[in-house]
Amino acid sequence: MFVVKPDLCALADGRPLPHVYHHDGPGTCLCLWLPRKKEWVPQMGLLETYLAWTGEWLNYFEEWLATGEWAGGGEHPPPRKKRRRETTGAVNP
DSSP states (O other): OOOOOOOOHHOOOOOOOOSEEESSSSSSOOSSSSSGGOOOOOTTIOOOOOOHHHHHHHHHHHHHHHHHHOOOOOOOOOOOOOOOOOSOOOEEE
């Protein structure tokens, strides 16, 4: 699930957002479930899963804005490491 408006990064006032997936596109990608644990499958209804989980996430986000503590539990995905480009011009075999 992506939140495009409002800009959650702007609301966070420079603090790193909790419980999100980092990506290169617009908006904020919410961490709602763990794919490796198959907490969601396509046969599940979106109203009872994605939409309900998004509302719950946004509620915890509002609380986090006020307190600085994430009360929503779950596992936080680790930040992606950026690949470094070789700047010397040398070619590796």
